Amino acid sequence: MHGEPAGLPVEIAQDAIVYVIDDDEAILEAIGALLRSVGVCAELFSSGQDFFAHPLPDVPACLVLDVRLRGQSGLVVQQQIVAQKIRIPIVFMTAHGDIAMSVRAMKAGAVDFLAKPFRDQDLLDAVTRALVADEERREADRSFADLRRRYALLTPRERQVMARVVNGLRNRQIADEMNLSENTTKFHRNQAMKKMESKSLVDFVLMGGVLGLQEAPDDSSARSLTKLPGDAA
Incomplete structure (x- = not known):
């Protein structure tokens, strides 16, 4: 990750959370530091198991997920998220991605796919899109419930x-x-x-x-x- 980040737009909810799963501790901490530097709450996990064991509050959120995890791959984690009916936009990142993998992830609901190394701003832009998508989905849910x-x-x-x-x-x-x-x-x-x-x-x-x-x-x-x-x- 490199480049000077411009930050996230002000319309992102103040209580929004970005979950990050990566088994590379250095990358995990770097992403966490980047997100916090622009005022975003970041929750960091080294595995899918740790993520699923963590309670998810009912606030706007997204997940930044590495494809190549030890044990469960990121794609398996995505499948479990879908199976458990957890509604959260996913931004995938990988150093070993290919077109087939990207297509598979996007078809299963991923909102973005970043190839490592990526610029800080590329990640922030992807996170912004994911958080906006989640807020729009939540607003649509509220509107339908009111209807x-x-x-x-x-x-x-x-x-x-x-x-x-x-x-x-x-x-x-x-x-x-x-x-x-x-x-x-x-x-x-x-x-x-x-x-x-x-x-x-x-x-x-x-x-x-x-x-x-x-x-x-x-x-x-x-x-x-x-x-x-x-x-x-």
């Missing part, structure tokens, strides 16, 4: 109407299908839109798409696609 929370406030009838609106049915069609008056249908649609906090009908339809209500106008299909606490069996 599901709002959907849970809808009555069964409002959910039925919403599913049909999402699938392109007009008020008169929904009323006929559900044996309701058109005014009652409009009332349920408006109540659903209010509870979902949608800004427009287009926004309402997009929310339904995210929830998986498309092509599920019947009650049972909508529930199977978007099961929530309190849903009828």
Whole structure:
């Protein structure tokens, strides 16, 4: 590693953690010192086993992982991460990489692949991309959880109407299908839109798409696609 680092952008969360796994102690400590020099919390491990034994707090994070580890290889560690459903972006580094190895790692979810020796700034740039990706994923998770929370406030009838609106049915069609008056249908649609906090009908339809209500106008299909606490069996 060499070159004068420019640091990480200010938008990176202050509580973000970069985990590093490398069985070369000198490289491990050098990476840790680099990350800490730009204000990033670094947790260092010499093996995959040590990493898996360490509790992972629920904060933005990424993993810098050497491919050629003694014992478990970095690719095996990656497989275990996937198997354990640990959601963390991985930046691979190796002095012995090849195209096939890079492709395999990237297909399994790695966000970057650095060949040793690399510049300090190359590593910081890769870490930045990984942390930004993790923060974006976390924000998407929060948004989806909030959407599901709002959907849970809808009555069964409002959910039925919403599913049909999402699938392109007009008020008169929904009323006929559900044996309701058109005014009652409009009332349920408006109540659903209010509870979902949608800004427009287009926004309402997009929310339904995210929830998986498309092509599920019947009650049972909508529930199977978007099961929530309190849903009828």
